[in-house]
Amino acid sequence: MLTALIRTIILYFLIMGGLRLMGKRQIGELEPSELVLALLISDLAAVPMQDFGIPLFNGIFPILTLLSLSMILSVLNLKSIRLRTLICGNPTVIIQEGHILQKAMRSTRFTVDELIEELRQQNVVDLSTVQYAILETNGQLSVLLYPEHQPLTPKTLQNKKLADAGLPITVISDGHVLERNLHTLGLDRIWLSRKLEENNLPSPKAVFLMTVDKQHQLYFLKKE
Amino acid sequence: MRTIKPFFIAILILAALFTAGFMNGQTIGQLSDGMDEQLQLSRAAAVEGRWEDATEAFSAANDTWKAHEAYFHVVIDHKEIDEMESLFSEAGSYAHQQDSNRYCTSTACLSVRLSHMKEAQQMNWKNIF
Helix, strand or coil, X not given: CHHHHHHHHHHHHHHHHHHHHHCHHHHCCCXXXXXXXXXXXXXXXXXXXXXXXXXXXXXXXXXXXXXXXXXXHHHHHXXXXXXXXXXXXXXXXXXXXXXXXXXXXXXXXXXXXXXXXXXXXCCCCCHHHEEEEEECCCCCEEEEECHHHCCCCHHHHHCCCCCXXXXXXXXXXXXEECXXXXXXXCCCHHHXXXXXXXXXXXXHHHEEEEEECCCCCEEEEECX | CCCHHHHHHHHHHHHHHHHHHHHHHHHHHHHHHHHHHHHXXXXXXXXXXXXXXXXXXXXXXXXXXXXXXXXXHHHCCHHHHHHHHHHHHHXXXXXXXXXXXXXXXXHHHHHHHHHHHHHHCCCCHHHHC
16 A cells, blocks of 8 residues: 555656656646646546455545645645746746747747647737737747737727837745846846835735836735 | 645645555554464464364464455455455365365465565565556
8 A cells, every 4th residue: 555655656746747848738728737636536536436346445545645745736836936937837938029939939849830820719810919929837828919909998098109018027926036037127126125115015025926017017916 | 824734734644644554564464474374383283184273273364364354355456355265265175174285285375375465565666666
């Protein structure tokens, strides 16, 4: 029985590692850890269900192990950005400011045909209207159009001049400052401290989420 | 704190599973060693023609098996249990006939099966890989 437990732990990490190496395209809509859990649990549950000669505990034991591991990883994911990146990966920008990033496409093994197909599925037929396209960790493509091609809203009707806010980038996630994102926006810690002070926030630890766009407009949510 | 609670619950479940697995390995090991010891005594007595001692030792092993039958059903493959039961029954009938050759062969098979059962529940590299 203990052997089944150890085997389950090894298989879980083995399949998860394998799926991470396979890349986002293979994963579909599930996060890697969720997919591993779904695949393994369905198989583990099916065997003792079909074969009455196998004790039910032989199925229950590994399933409980998988669920516990999944719970531990999801809590650790919540606490550690590094672990989250390691397990789920990072979203990859495929189109930036209208330019297709061929290097990013090669690294994610995302073909031009697939990109066009994904855009068509989101009712985008003209590539030149796309400002940003991001391949998310669950394998889906998020598309942001240039302001002049975005659907009309009451707010855009009021402002005749369309402001190009660009893509909001997360600079604080669950109290952690994402230095790389801050530098991508051409900002630094001094600017961030000033903004925190302006909004009566004692430190980044008090912020659950803060995003900044190209116009340096802030959106933040205090930690409860 | 709300996010940490499921983490500790999961750690507790894993610890409980590890403990249960370890305890199961130990229990199966002790039971199979005990039964094997009785079978060895029984075989030695049968070879010397002391059938009363041989039957007594064999009954002790058979009683241990029957007393833990439900437990074995929960943790061991049912096919393996069926084979063990038929071997016990076969050895019992040879003991009744006082056929030492067949009795020794049958109990030796039982001893091998018991050592396999014990070995399969132990945590070692051979079993894991």
